[in-house]
Amino acid sequence: MGQACKRVLTNLPTLTDSQRKDPERIIVALREYFIPQSNILYERFVFNTAKQKSDEMIDGFAMKLCRLADSCEFGNLQDELIRDRIVIGTTDETGRERLLRERPIPNLNQVIENLRAAEMSRSHKEAISGVAPVDHLKKMRNGRKGPNHQNQQGQKRSPTQGKKPAGKDNSTKMPKCNYCGKDKHLREQCPARNNTCKKCKNKGHWAAAC
The missing domain is CATH 1.20.1280 (Monooxygenase)
Known part of the structure; x- marks a missing residue:
């Protein structure tokens, strides 16, 4: 037993003179002193x-x-x-x-x-x-779907899937040309190919498609 421990033992108020001569009682008293009690x-x-x-x-x-x-x-x-x-x-x-x-x-x-x-x-x-x-x-930590998330049928969902223009049936609508606004055709056949837009003044499209 070191000097520091002896000083603690000497000053322990819980031990009587007779108990200070009992090794087992000394060990119990020191354990109670050095090991803090949980709350x-x-x-x-x-x-x-x-x-x-x-x-x-x-x-x-x-x-x-x-x-x-x-x-x-x-x-x-x-x-x-x-x-x-x-x-x-x-x-x-x-x-x-x-x-x-x-x-x-x-x-x-x-x-x-x-x-x-x-x-x-x-x-x-x-x-x-x-x-x-x-x-x-990992799924629960992320809390979000990845870019290749699939729907319940196992097919990737395209950006335009399920979208319908207001007032028209999506199944009957013909695709439009991005340059003149008319029905889709080859770029070489577009009537606006050599025209200048009256809206933005750039060449190659009409104001209707600007």
Whole structure:
């Protein structure tokens, strides 16, 4: 025992003269002095406010709650309180509603298995619907579709797909020339090819197509 430790031992008010001669009691007293006691109220506050993150799988959320619960001294209620926190803190609102309706109330393992199955089901549904196969965490972090995102029929959506001009049926409209505004034809046949636009004064098109 070093000098600093001896000074601490000498000044410990919790030890009587007889206890200072008992090695086991000395070790307990020094441990209590050097190892700070956890604040149960704070530890439980952290546990009771824990929520699943948007990029966190249910297994990771459950493991985090188990670690937090270890310092909360819940005793025999620990599994039930972890279960309750998972149901309350999950991002799966549909899964939460389903679990709240179940009777008898599912235990911790059943809750985790239920939400895990829902995660897997969503992933399979996305793959079947034509969504690009997923690194699930990356997809949830990005929160947006890539430039080559496909629709549910597996076909790329063109920039003009689904757009219709006001007042006309898109299926009967003939394409127009970009230079004269008339029905589409070869550039060499365009009547505006050698004309000057009255609007912008540039050559090669009419004001109607400017």
